[in-house]
Amino acid sequence: xxxxxxxxxxxxxxxxxxxxxxxxxxxxxxxxxxxxxxxxxxxxxxxxxxxxxxxxxxxxxxxxxxxxxxxxxxxxxxxxxxxxxxxxxxxxxxxxxxxxxxxxxxxxxxxxxx
Amino acid sequence: xxxxxxxxxxxxxxxxxxxxxxxxxxxxxxxxxxxxxxxxxxxxxxxxxxxxxxxxxxxxxxxxxxxxxxxxxxxxxxxxxxxxxxxxxxxxxxxxxxxxxxxxxxxxxxxxxxx
Numbered sequence: 283x284x285x286x287x288x289x290x291x292x293x294x295x296x297x298x299x300x301x302x303x304x305x306x307x308x309x310x311x312x313x314x315x316x317x318x319x320x321x322x323x324x325x326x327x328x329x330x331x332x333x334x335x336x337x338x339x340x341x342x343x344x345x346x347x348x349x350x351x352x353x354x355x356x357x358x359x360x361x362x363x364x365x366x367x368x369x370x371x372x373x374x375x376x377x378x379x380x381x382x383x384x385x386x387x388x389x390x391x392x393x394x395x396x
Numbered sequence: 397x398x399x400x401x402x403x404x405x406x407x408x409x410x411x412x413x414x415x416x417x418x419x420x421x422x423x424x425x426x427x428x429x430x431x432x433x434x435x436x437x438x439x440x441x442x443x444x445x446x447x448x449x450x451x452x453x454x455x456x457x458x459x460x461x462x463x464x465x466x467x468x469x470x471x472x473x474x475x476x477x478x479x480x481x482x483x484x485x486x487x488x489x490x491x492x493x494x495x496x497x498x499x500x501x502x503x504x505x506x507x508x509x510x511x
Contacts, residue, residue, distance in 0.1 A: 315498050327498030338497050383489055387440040
């Protein structure tokens with residue numbers, strides 16, 4: 283078991299609404315990343331947080347935003363939902379020290395936008 | 397821009413066969429390469445991580461190799477079992493000056509092991 287947890291498991295929203303997804307990192311991990319995985323595709327990197335600051339971002343618009351809290355839990359917020367935002371959202375954590383950069387993933391949140 | 401390609405997209409083999417999954421990447425300046433397994437509708441399980449300075453890693457029936465210069469990695473599965481049926485994803489990370497970028501994934505190989 284990886285120790286990364288995500289909530290909720292499933293979520294259904296209407297186009298134009300806003301959504302918040304939550305992630306609890308593996309104990310001791312100080313870096314969290316979020317990924318979007320559309321059906322039949324590999325995950326796409328959204329952004330990464332280290333010590334409560336965003337320090338890396340993929341090709342996603344500003345309506346995708348996040349937070350990391352002092353206890354290393356994290357949120358992904360998506361505003362003005364679009365139908366194409368329907369996907370599995372994955373959270374991953376790792377420890378930023380040493381040379382490993384091995385990432386551990388949570389079970390994901392399935393978001394459906396109607 | 398880093399691109400990762402996995403071949404084949406799908407594979408169906410009888411139980412007991414040895415098999416090889418392929419992964420290629422366009423930018424050889426990677427920091428490490430990680431192989432994952434994903435069961436339908438689930439999260440990712442890390443199988444093997446190869447640092448850029450390493451050539452291969454082994455875990456049980458799994459062996460992953462890395463050739464940075466040619467931009468290739470292979471995942472070898474020995475004596476396949478029905479429980480190995482899943483999608484296998486390859487991902488690389490490039491280290492930038494401000495820290496490690498996120499993982500860049502391939503689309504995966506959907507593997508079915510027939511009993």
